[in-house]
Amino acid sequence: MTYCVALRVEAGLVMLSDTRTNAGLDNIGMFRKTFTYEKPDERAIALLCSGNLSITQEVKAKISRALKDSVENPEIETILNCASLHRAAHLVGEAMKTVRQEMRAGMAAGDVSLFANILVAGQRKGGKLRLYLVYSEGNFIEATADTPFFQIGEHKYGKPILDRMIKPTTSLSDAAKAVCVSMDSTLRSNLTVGMPLDLSIIPRDEYKFSLRRRIEAHDPEFSKISQAWGAALSHGFESLPSMID
């Protein structure tokens, strides 16, 4: 399983992913699921991946190959030179569709899920902050002010806190806290979501990552948030009115 979450608030984009992959509960691995791309002062893009790992790795390989090839041949379209973030989401969707078509015949033999989702978050100079959710079939949707975040993978445990806390006006600092709290709830409830985590932030109109941070299992700041949140919940819980007296 996986849990990836990306928020699009007015102040910027905040992304968090875990690193656990599993093929059954007895076969657990660690793979980075957030990939960052930057053309300094022009655009910054993060991809967050969930689902069939062989599909998302192949999609990422196609994107990377295009970026490499474009160094010698600038006419090759890539997520870093294409006209817009919308077009970048299209390129990711096209790669997804191609990879699934390539894999479908071979994988039909086994009972293997071809499900995969990729979040595309970023901004280019002259454009707005954008957040897209690309589906297995290559189509995608965009986050709006009404729905300022997307989650992929194991999204349920960590959703209530985002529903309550995230508004378009939420600060980047609060957005970073919120994704950590959301992840913390998920880590506690689902063993197939696991540390370390990858936290990244793209502030509005800076066209670069202000933060790309690996949060290890005993990270003191993450632990502090986790403990402080537990204490705040207990404290808040004590102050609730009774239902039965």
Added chain:
Amino acid sequence: MTYCVALRVEAGLVMLSDTRTNAGLDNIGMFRKTFTYEKPDERAIALLCSGNLSITQEVKAKISRALKDSVENPEIETILNCASLHRAAHLVGEAMKTVRQEMRAGMAAGDVSLFANILVAGQRKGGKLRLYLVYSEGNFIEATADTPFFQIGEHKYGKPILDRMIKPTTSLSDAAKAVCVSMDSTLRSNLTVGMPLDLSIIPRDEYKFSLRRRIEAHDPEFSKISQAWGAALSHGFESLPSMID
């Protein structure tokens, strides 16, 4: 969908269920999912049902028929005269198995899920507080001090708060708050779980329900808990340390 939760703490049993059923998102109904049985001063039992409604209604009908028939013929075994709560869970499981067998052939024609779960919570004089989760196949498990609650139906949104708050020593008042908060998170995130709710409580060694309460959509006390919890979360959230400064 459905959300039912039952807690077994040292002070007693606390149960809460919603009432929404749906066959697709455009076909929504309201059905009670908590059923209470009492033999005053000897035993009290609650059943909470999720899954295929035609199955759980039929299971309930079998249990009710036995209770009715046992008035004239006390040799008929029922959940109110059987030797133990463990045996009562068996009777529910047997009814589940029988109903599924009766229905399987007819329902195989359509692509219909035969999935159903029933929580059995109660205590008889001379016995302990018991909480069982009966599976579709009729087998069941019992809650222990390590896992003092069971959830059936849409369990994920409301689980983190229970994981953090419920201990064997939790009071009945706090347990009632906890199930309300857990339900509140679920109601916000899943449209197929809906008001009104049914809250019931069996205090330890009283062999009766101290509370059987229908909570309607604008219940002032439930609304107060919901609002107070929202405020407590916001307040707690503000007090968290920052991840990025």
